[in-house]
Amino acid sequence: MKKSEVLNLPSMPLQSPTFPRGPYRFFKRQYMVISYVTDADAIREALPEPLEPEGDTVSVQWLDLPDGEGFGAYSAAAQVIPCTFRGERCNFISQMYVDNTPPLAGGREIWGYPMKFGSAALAVTGDTLTGTLEYATERVAVGTMVYKHDAFRTDYSRERELLARTQVTLKLIPDIDGTPAIAQLVAVKFEDFSVKGAWTGRARLELVPAVNCPLADLPVHKVVGGLHMVTDMTLPYGKVMHDYLAK
Amino acid sequence: MKAEQILRLPSMPAASPSYPMGPYRFINREFMIVTYETDPELLRQVVPEPLEPNPESHVLYEWIRMPDSSGFGDYTESGVVIPCFFNGEPINFTAQMYLDDEPPISAGREIWGFPKKYAHPKLEVCSDTLTGTLHYAGQLVAMGTMAYKHQVAPGGVEAQAKGMTRTSCNLKIIPDVDGSPKICQLVGYNLTDITVKGVWLSPARLHLIPHVNAPAADLPIKKIVGGKHFISDLTLPHGRVLFDYVKDQAP
Numbered sequence: 001m002k003k004s005e006v007l008n009l010p011s012m013p014l015q016s017p018t019f020p021r022g023p024y025r026f027f028k029r030q031y032m033v034i035s036y037v038t039d040a041d042a043i044r045e046a047l048p049e050p051l052e053p054e055g056d057t058v059s060v061q062w063l064d065l066p067d068g069e070g071f072g073a074y075s076a077a078a079q080v081i082p083c084t085f086r087g088e089r090c091n092f093i094s095q096m097y098v099d100n101t102p103p104l105a106g107g108r109e110i111w112g113y114p115m116k117f118g119s120a121a122l123a124v125t126g127d128t129l130t131g132t133l134e135y136a137t138e139r140v141a142v143g144t145m146v147y148k149h150d151a152f153r154t155d156y157s158r159e160r161e162l163l164a165r166t167q168v169t170l171k172l173i174p175d176i177d178g179t180p181a182i183a184q185l186v187a188v189k190f191e192d193f194s195v196k197g198a199w200t201g202r203a204r205l206e207l208v209p210a211v212n213c214p215l216a217d218l219p220v221h222k223v224v225g226g227l228h229m230v231t232d233m234t235l236p237y238g239k240v241m242h243d244y245l246a247k
Numbered sequence: 248m249k250a251e252q253i254l255r256l257p258s259m260p261a262a263s264p265s266y267p268m269g270p271y272r273f274i275n276r277e278f279m280i281v282t283y284e285t286d287p288e289l290l291r292q293v294v295p296e297p298l299e300p301n302p303e304s305h306v307l308y309e310w311i312r313m314p315d316s317s318g319f320g321d322y323t324e325s326g327v328v329i330p331c332f333f334n335g336e337p338i339n340f341t342a343q344m345y346l347d348d349e350p351p352i353s354a355g356r357e358i359w360g361f362p363k364k365y366a367h368p369k370l371e372v373c374s375d376t377l378t379g380t381l382h383y384a385g386q387l388v389a390m391g392t393m394a395y396k397h398q399v400a401p402g403g404v405e406a407q408a409k410g411m412t413r414t415s416c417n418l419k420i421i422p423d424v425d426g427s428p429k430i431c432q433l434v435g436y437n438l439t440d441i442t443v444k445g446v447w448l449s450p451a452r453l454h455l456i457p458h459v460n461a462p463a464a465d466l467p468i469k470k471i472v473g474g475k476h477f478i479s480d481l482t483l484p485h486g487r488v489l490f491d492y493v494k495d496q497a498p
Contacts, residue, residue: 001292001293001294001295001296002296003295003296003297003492006295006296006418006431006492007428007431007492007493009420009431010422010426011420011422012356012360012362012363012417012418012419012420013342013343013344013362013364013418014293014295014342014362014418015293015342015343015462015465016343016459016460016461016462018364021426022426045248046248046261046262047248048248048250048253048261049248049249049250049253079262094260094261094262095260095262095263096260100365101352101364101365104349104352104353104365105352105353105356105364108259108353108357109356109357109421109422110422110424110426111424112259112424114259114260114261114262115259116260116263116265116349116353117348117349117352117365170253170259170260170261171259171424172253172256172258172259172261173357173421173429173430174257174258174357174358176358176359176419176432176434176485176486176487176488177485177486177487178257178268178269178358178485180254181421181430182421182429183253183254184424186424211263212263213263214262214263217262237424237425237426238424238425239424239425240424244250244253244254245254
């Protein structure tokens with residue numbers, strides 16, 4: 001392969017790039033978001049400067065992604081910390097677990113989504129919307145939510161505000177000698193999103209301490225509530241908000 | 248978390264880094280390598296310049312069992328390695344790798360540019376046969392079989408340990424946040440502190456099944472050259488940039 005062709009590759013490996021070029025369109029992307037009150041000191045410790053905490057409520061989210069262009073069909077779970085960057089309200093993605101290489105590698109390498117391999121599932125089981133997460137064969141999280149108790153709602157302005165909010169990731173890529181090559185806060189904003197349905201209701205959340213999947217490091221003091229939402233959206237490239245290596 | 252703490256993190260996520268700082272020590276790392284001859288024109292296409300493929304058009308198809316890997320755990324790997332030349336010196340280019348553990352996938356890609364994907368490889372002794380299989384996305388894509396310890400390799404463990412000091416390289420590609428190439432390099436590294444505990448040559452066969460996302464069969468098997476089985480302890484250190492596609496002038 002010629003050098004000029006090498007520079008045009010979207011990703012490794014050369015013979016079958018793990019992920020194509022973006023942006024990436026998602027159809028029927030389904031969320032269950034369980035918000036809960038946690039420890040304010042633990043939030044401050046988990047949030048990279050110069051991000052500032054916004055209150056003491058965080059969320060654990062489950063995502064079912066049946067049709068992610070370039071990525072395939074997969075599931076994910078994430079921990080999200082609301083925060084501010086120079087006064088702007090943002091969501092910091094602190095942990096994320098997926099069961100599929102293209103979004104795992106693409107997520108880490110393009111934007112710095114903090115992805116590890118974990119087996120998340122989001123399913124309707126009898127009367128319960130149920131999210132589970134297994135890491136290294138152990139159950140580390142279970143979220144449950146009532147199923148569509150507030151049907152017929154048509155005002156999705158709060159959900160649209162949530163989807164429009166800037167997501168922030170901490171992208172860290174080492175150089176070949178182990179020193180940091182990239183250390184940035186990256187901003188990502190969803191585009192062309194539509195809310196196909198959204199429901200709120202009672203929810204419960206159990207987090208199990210596990211060293212390599214430490215969702216429970218932000219302990220559940222009180223569950224605020226659940227949000228169930230189905231969307232179509234586009235995940236575009238991002239922007240560097242803050243460069244830790246800039247002189 | 249403060250900026251100076253962030254710059255000391257070895258990897259993402261800050262809450263529980265995927266991998267610690269290297270180097271990485273492997274104990275009882277067991278290899279089965281089936282060498283075969285392929286089509287020279289197809290080989291030329293998958294070797295990035297300025298590397299030159301070996302004139303015999305040999306390809307190494309490998310299974311590696313890694314039960315005790317510092318920082319990474321217990322996992323298995325399978326993949327394609329192409330003997331090449333770089334500025335006239337012999338070098339092994341890693342073309343494809345499949346494994347069942349996330350920290351070595353992320354560390355491999357992000358530090359050295361190992362072209363790793365998540366899949367399900369297996370290496371085990373099944374009655375009289377050393378057997379390697381690879382399943383990708385639920386489908387069998389490679390099966391290698393080798394007779395079990397028929398002959399100690401000429402030169403024994405010393406010659407094998409010396410051979411393993413040969414430079415290896417990867418094509419490391421990391422995009423920038425806008426999709427443009429941020430890192431696009433040929434990266435070289437050399438294993439250190441190698442102890443070989445046994446090395447055997449035996450007859451072998453290899454079967455590769457075409458699959459778009461695990462395309463080992465894109466380098467078709469014209470002739471099996473042979474099989475090698477060995478067990479070693481070794482250290483994988485950081486590496487160095489051999490060629491930078493963004494910065495270095497094209498000749």
